[in-house]
Amino acid sequence: MATTTTQDSFTVVKKCITLFGAVSAVILATVAVMAFTGHEATSFMWVRGVILLAVTPLLLRLATRAAEGSYRDFDRLRTVSTVMPVALVGVDLIPGLCPPWYAVLQGLSALALVAVAVLTRTSAFPRQS
Numbered sequence: 317m318a319t320t321t322t323q324d325s326f327t328v329v330k331k332c333i334t335l336f337g338a339v340s341a342v343i344l345a346t347v348a349v350m351a352f353t354g355h356e357a358t359s360f361m362w363v364r365g366v367i368l369l370a371v372t373p374l375l376l377r378l379a380t381r382a383a384e385g386s387y388r389d390f391d392r393l394r395t396v397s398t399v400m401p402v403a404l405v406g407v408d409l410i411p412g413l414c415p416p417w418y419a420v421l422q423g424l425s426a427l428a429l430v431a432v433a434v435l436t437r438t439s440a441f442p443r444q445s
Contacts, residue, residue: 322383323383325435325438326379326382326383328431328435329379329393329432329435329436330376330379330380330383332428332429332431332432332435333372333375333376333379333428333429333432334372334376335425335428336368336372336375336425336428336429336432337369337372337373337376339421339424339425339428340365340368340369340371340372340425341369342421343365343368343418343421343422343425344362344365344366344369346417346421347361347362347365347418356415358414360413360414361414361418364422368404368422368425371400375393375396375397375432377389378390378392378393378396379393379432390436393432393436394433394436394437397429397430397432397433397436398433400426400429401426401427401429401430401433404422404423404425404426404429405422405423405426408422408423
């Protein structure tokens with residue numbers, strides 16, 4: 317059975333994932349507005365925006381199952397939340413791939429996942445026996 321501290325931590329994790337999704341939605345909406353107004357909106361920006369927004373419910377599902385006691389989903393969430401921010405920032409640093417504003421917003425969304433990675437590595441979460 318999970319302790320109150322553990323459940324509180326999972327609540328914060330879910331809020332961080334929701335924030336990641338909200339920022340992803342803002343990014344995708346910005347790309348759509350730019351495309352609609354005739355500004356450059358590359359296929360990279362569209363595809364990445366859609367994929368990252370689509371990942372949000374999957375991350376929330378992992379967090380929910382982890383909160384219910386699934387170590388497998390907890391471990392997956394911990395791994396994904398560690399790898400994704402590095403990958404997001406790493407790809408954004410490739411010169412010419414995306415405009416600076418896009419990279420900055422992606423970096424902000426990555427910060428929410430960094431918080432998830434930190435929280436999933438604290439002692440408040442269950443350890444595999």
